[in-house]
Amino acid sequence: MNYLRVEFELSPDLHEFFIAELMDLDFYGFEQFDDKLVAYIDKQRFNDSNREYLEQLISAYSGDSFLEFEEIPDQNWNEAWEQTIQPQRIGALLVKPTWSTEAPSDGEILLEIDPKMSFGTGYHATTRLMLRQIQEINLKGKRVLDAGTGTGILAIAAVKLGAKKTVGFDNDPWSRDNARENTLLNQVDESVEIRFGGIETVDELEIFDVTLANINRNVLLEILPTLVNHTREGGIICLSGLLDKDEDVMRDKVQTLSVQITAIEQEDEWILMQILKNEVKE
Known part of the structure; x- marks a missing residue:
């Protein structure tokens, strides 16, 4: 299965809004950086209508633009995301990827998730x-x-x-x-x-x-x-x-x-x- 990697040059305050819009288009993988948002979608789920919608969406925000569309093969996403997925404590839950050495403290419930x-x-x-x-x-x-x-x-x-x-x-x-x-x-x-x-x-x-x-x-x-x-x-x-x-x-x-x-x-x-x-x- 091949994927499309879509990279946006986008101010951080717009990231959450764009993620919501992209989820409606069946994007289901995201990386957030200071002024960049990267989104992934199964190539078969993306068409010219989706592309046109994204172009209209991004054109509404002056100074923001697409950087690139890139087709990529299936890969080890753990390696690709290792730098962005970090352990988090959410109430009594410790959520961490398997590559993290973070350990739960007394009373914490461990969730190990490879994304x-x-x-x-x-x-x-x-x-x-x-x-x-x-x-x-x-x-x-x-x-x-x-x-x-x-x-x-x-x-x-x-x-x-x-x-x-x-x-x-x-x-x-x-x-x-x-x-x-x-x-x-x-x-x-x-x-x-x-x-x-x-x-x-x-x-x-x-x-x-x-x-x-x-x-x-x-x-x-x-x-x-x-x-x-x-x-x-x-x-x-x-x-x-x-x-x-x-x-x-x-x-x-x-x-x-x-x-x-x-x-x-x-x-x-x-x-x-x-x-x-x-x-x-x-």
């Missing part, structure tokens, strides 16, 4: 928001669904925080393989099931206590009703991959469903929305 091309290393604000939030939820003995699992980091964290079983799905081949490798790396492969595909991989009768979805606004708007259907009454749904400007449209969507918003957390321009599925009164 490859999958999104979800703890490096992005949306992942941090989700990891903080699930530490506030009682996961002991629960069944958890992780929609758009990426590296599998949320599914793995849920099990390490007490979940009995986690099902994660993703429609990107590198995510399928990477997530499965990370479950083995963290010795939770017997409790985490990774499925290749979209929401259709979840059986009609499968019900979960907690549902996690760190994707993007457009996908969340589309699949939220289905996620609600697969969450038990009184269950919790956590949504991220959202910018603060997305809050109103998400609220409008939530009002059409038998759920209620119980919390909104924010880091920089990104938000997490926690939703409770209403219990039906007899």
Whole structure:
């Protein structure tokens, strides 16, 4: 599988905005430098329409420009990203790549994540928001669904925080393989099931206590009703991959469903929305 590497000359204050736009176009690998943003996408998922949209987007910001498009073969992404993915402490979790020698302190829970091309290393604000939030939820003995699992980091964290079983799905081949490798790396492969595909991989009768979805606004708007259907009454749904400007449209969507918003957390321009599925009164 070949990828496109797209390099932007871009001021740091625009990085998060551009990452959100690029995620909507199926970009799922990012490197951030002082005045440069590098993004990766499966070549087959990129077309002339995507290119035209990006050119229009970048032209709206005076002084910012593309640097280059580069086609690159599949490679060892750990080596490519070793300088940018660093250990992070997120609540009681220590998230680190395998090449780091950082060790957890007493009481810390270790998550070792090799990123490859999958999104979800703890490096992005949306992942941090989700990891903080699930530490506030009682996961002991629960069944958890992780929609758009990426590296599998949320599914793995849920099990390490007490979940009995986690099902994660993703429609990107590198995510399928990477997530499965990370479950083995963290010795939770017997409790985490990774499925290749979209929401259709979840059986009609499968019900979960907690549902996690760190994707993007457009996908969340589309699949939220289905996620609600697969969450038990009184269950919790956590949504991220959202910018603060997305809050109103998400609220409008939530009002059409038998759920209620119980919390909104924010880091920089990104938000997490926690939703409770209403219990039906007899």
